[in-house]
Every structure is written in C-alpha cells, then in structure tokens.
Amino acid sequence: MLCAVYKTRKKEGMFLYIKTKEDFSQVPEILMKQFGHPELVMLLPLDKREQLGRVDKKRLIDALNEQGYYLQIPPKQEDWLAEHRLSMGLSAREESKKF
Numbered sequence: 030m031l032c033a034v035y036k037t038r039k040k041e042g043m044f045l046y047i048k049t050k051e052d053f054s055q056v057p058e059i060l061m062k063q064f065g066h067p068e069l070v071m072l073l074p075l076d077k078r079e080q081l082g083r084v085d086k087k088r089l090i091d092a093l094n095e096q097g098y099y100l101q102i103p104p105k106q107e108d109w110l111a112e113h114r115l116s117m118g119l120s121a122r123e124e125s126k127k128f
Contacts, residue, residue, distance in 0.1 A: 030075045032093060035067035042103030044070065046084075048093050055097025064100075 033050040037043050045064055047053060050072065053061060061067075075081075075090060084101055092099035111121040 030090065030093070032073050032075060032089075034070045034073050035064075036070050037064045037067065039063075039065045040103065042101075044101040046073075046089060046093065046099040046101065048097055053098075060100065 030048075032046050032048055035045045035047070037045070043064070045056065045067060047056065050069070053067070056064075073081075075086065078086065080086065081089065083104070084099070089099050108121075114123075115121055
C-alpha cells in the first residue's frame, strides 16, 4: 500500500496521510479548512516499512482503509517552567507587573 503524506504550515509536526496523492475527497471539509494548504512531504510505501516514527502502522492502515485518511497530531509539549512554578506553590504563569 502506498499513501501520500502532507504537512501544514499551521502546526509543526501535524501530518495528513491519504490513500491517493491529491485526493482529499475523504477528508472532512472542516478538517481541510483547519489544516490549511497541504504540502506534499512524500509518497510512503507502507508495505516496505516495519515502523513509522510516531505513527502506529496498523492504526494508520486501518484508518486509511476505514475513513480514507489519517491525521497525525504532534505530541503535547510539556511546559517545564509551569510545572516547576506549580511545584513551588506559585501560579503556572508569572503575573505581569504593571507600573
């Protein structure tokens, strides 16, 4: 199975996988609006790959077969500063000082 992988400039690390290059007909319109202009990253032969970075291969193939697309969302980034401030009994964000 071959799929096309697209990225968006709106969100770092977000990718849209579709079965056929430039065929976004299975992707909901609202998702396409939020995704923005898709930029082709690569054509990916799934049969030749054992693992796929941050994507579970079986989950990807199932989504492509069932709904025609798969949206890879980047992992939530941890805010270490906010966690540290909370551990010290402070608010997560420093209050801005007004003069």
